[in-house]
Amino acid sequence: MKASFRLGRIAGVPVGVNWSVLVIFLLIAWALAANQFPRSYPGRPTWEYVLAGLAAAVVFFLGLLAHEVSHAVIAKRNGLQVEGITLWLFGGVSELRGEARDPGAELRIAGIGPLVSLLVGVFFGAIAVVLTLAGQRGLLLGSLAWLAGINVLLAIFNVLPAAPLDGGRLLRAAVWKATGDRTKASVVAARAGWVLGALLIGLGLVQFATGFGIGGLWLALIGWFLIGAAGVEERQARMGSALHGVRVGDVMTPQPQTASAEMTVADFVDHYLFAYRHSALPLTEDGRPIGLVTLDRVRGIPADRRSATTLGEVSCRAEDLVLARPEEQLNELLPRLSQCADGRALVVTDQRLVGIVSPSDISRAVQRGSLRDQMAGSRR
Numbered sequence: 162m163k164a165s166f167r168l169g170r171i172a173g174v175p176v177g178v179n180w181s182v183l184v185i186f187l188l189i190a191w192a193l194a195a196n197q198f199p200r201s202y203p204g205r206p207t208w209e210y211v212l213a214g215l216a217a218a219v220v221f222f223l224g225l226l227a228h229e230v231s232h233a234v235i236a237k238r239n240g241l242q243v244e245g246i247t248l249w250l251f252g253g254v255s256e257l258r259g260e261a262r263d264p265g266a267e268l269r270i271a272g273i274g275p276l277v278s279l280l281v282g283v284f285f286g287a288i289a290v291v292l293t294l295a296g297q298r299g300l301l302l303g304s305l306a307w308l309a310g311i312n313v314l315l316a317i318f319n320v321l322p323a324a325p326l327d328g329g330r331l332l333r334a335a336v337w338k339a340t341g342d343r344t345k346a347s348v349v350a351a352r353a354g355w356v357l358g359a360l361l362i363g364l365g366l367v368q369f370a371t372g373f374g375i376g377g378l379w380l381a382l383i384g385w386f387l388i389g390a391a392g393v394e395e396r397q398a399r400m401g402s403a404l405h406g407v408r409v410g411d412v413m414t415p416q417p418q419t420a421s422a423e424m425t426v427a428d429f430v431d432h433y434l435f436a437y438r439h440s441a442l443p444l445t446e447d448g449r450p451i452g453l454v455t456l457d458r459v460r461g462i463p464a465d466r467r468s469a470t471t472l473g474e475v476s477c478r479a480e481d482l483v484l485a486r487p488e489e490q491l492n493e494l495l496p497r498l499s500q501c502a503d504g505r506a507l508v509v510t511d512q513r514l515v516g517i518v519s520p521s522d523i524s525r526a527v528q529r530g531s532l533r534d535q536m537a538g539s540r541r
C-alpha cells in the first residue's frame with residue numbers, strides 16, 4: 162500500500178496516508194452526522210452533528226494509528242525493521258521488513274495491536290460511564306460511546322484467526338510453536354484467511370439482499386480483500402520455504418557484461434545490442450556499479466535522439482539500485498527489489514560488481530526449491 166502523502170514520524174517510524182483513507186473517513190463521519198447521532202440525540206442544530214461526526218472520525222483514526230504504532234514499536238524491539246505505517250481504505254498497515262525470529266516474537270508483535278485497540282475502547286467506555294453517572298446525556302456521550310464500541314469491535318475483528326489479520330499471525334505463532342514448521346503455520350493461517358474471506362462475502366451478500374444496504378457490500382468488499390491478501394501470503398510462504406538456505410551467490414549470473422555511463426544509446430544499439438544476451442546492462446566506473454539500464458528503457462528512446470542520449474541518462478540512478486552481497490540469503494533480498502530495475506539486483510563484493518540477479522534467476526531457484534520441498538515431503 163503506497164502512501165499518497167506523509168504525515169511525519171512517530172517513534173521513529175514514517176507515517177503516511179493513502180488517499181483511499183478519505184473514502185472511509187467521510188463514510189464514517191457522514192454515517193454518524195447524518196444518521197446515528199440525529200436519531201439518538203434529536204433536536205440539535207445540524208452543525209453540532211457534523212462537528213461530532215468529524216471529531217469522532219478523527220479520534221477513530223488516531224486509535225487506528227495507536228494500534229499500528231504499537232505493532233511497529235514491538236516489532237522494532239524484537240529486532241525487525243519497520244519501513245513505515247500507512248493508513249488506507251481497510252485501516253492501517255505496518256510494513257515490517259523480515260520475519261519474526263520465533264513464535265514468541267510473532268505472538269508479541271501481532272498481539273499488541275488488538276490489545277491496544279481494546280484498551281482504547283475500554284478507556285473511552287470508562288469516560289462514557291463517568292459522564293453518564295454525572296448526568297450527561299449529550300452528543301459528547303454519544304461520540305464516546307461510539308468510539309468505545311468501535312474500538313472494542315476492531316479488537317475483536319482483528320483477533321479472528323485468519324491471515325492477514327492479527328489473529329492470523331497469532332494462529333501462525335500457535336501452529337509454528339506446536340509443529341516447529343513456519344511454512345506450514347503460514348499456509349494454515351492463509352487458508353483460514355481464505356475461509357473467513359468467503360464467509361464475509363457470503364454474509365455481506367445475504368445482508369445486502371435482505372435490505373441492509375451498503376453495510377453488506379462493505380463486508381463483502383473486506384472479504385474479497387482478505388481472500389486476495391491470504392493468497393499472496395500463502396504464495397510468499399511457499400516461496401520463502403523454497404528459497405530457504407539459498408544464497409544470492411548461488412543464483413546470480415557472475416561477471417555480467419557492463420558499459421560506461423558515457424556511452425551513447427546509439428553506440429550501444431549499433432555495436433553491443435545484438436551481441437548482448439541479457440535484458441539489463443549494469444553501468445560501472447572503476448568496477449563500481451553506478452547505474453543499471455534495462456533494454457526496455459533503451460528501446461523507449463526515439464531513434465533520432467539516440468546519438469544525443471547517454472546510457473547514464475536512461476539508467477536507474479545510483480540511489481535506486483538494489484545492491485546485495487553474494488553470501489546474503491536470497492529471502493532477505495526479495496523484499497528490497499525495486500520497480501526501477503525491473504526487479505533486478507546488483508551483487509557487489511568490496512563495492513565491486515561481481516554479479517547480477519534477475520527475476521528469471523529467482524524463479525528458477527524457486528522451481529528447484531519447490532521440487533526439493535516436494536521430494537523431502539514425499540520421503541517423510
Ligand SMILES: [Zn+2]
Binds near residue numbers: 274319
Ligand atoms: Zn493489527
